[in-house]
Amino acid sequence: MKLTFAVLTVILTMNCFAQKNNTINKTHNDTASSVSFIVRFHINELDKDDAVYLKGYVVNIGHEQAKKLNGKKIRITGKVTIIKASKNRSPGQPIPQERQGDYKYIESPQIEIIKE
Numbered sequence: 592m593k594l595t596f597a598v599l600t601v602i603l604t605m606n607c608f609a610q611k612n613n614t615i616n617k618t619h620n621d622t623a624s625s626v627s628f629i630v631r632f633h634i635n636e637l638d639k640d641d642a643v644y645l646k647g648y649v650v651n652i653g654h655e656q657a658k659k660l661n662g663k664k665i666r667i668t669g670k671v672t673i674i675k676a677s678k679n680r681s682p683g684q685p686i687p688q689e690r691q692g693d694y695k696y697i698e699s700p701q702i703e704i705i706k707e
Contacts, residue, residue: 624670625668625671626648626669626670627667627668630646630664631664632652632660632665633661637652641657643657647695649674649694649695656702664704664707669699669701671697672695
């Protein structure tokens with residue numbers, strides 16, 4: 592009985608320490624995280640892709656929605672995704688303004704108008 596207990600203890604101990612735990616310091620740059628900020632929006636900041644560069648984030652806002660929000664103080668909340676810069680860009684292909692490197696992108700933001 593004692594021999595069986597000793598063998599089981601050794602086997603269980605070996606199984607517990609057989610795999611390395613390397614997930615402690617792991618970081619992901621491409622994972623989504625939530626962000627919220629307040630800014631005054633002006634329609635002249637909107638580019639041709641229906642996106643605007645606000646507080647370091649590229650925010651996807653449609654042209655019709657931008658007309659309604661023009662000059663108003665708004666709170667933007669949404670999930671952020673880091674978009675990596677394309678290194679395979681063809682010669683002569685335009686570089687999007689403000690987006691030469693990696694950038695933070697909010698695709699479907701929740702927009703709330705702040706009353707003053």
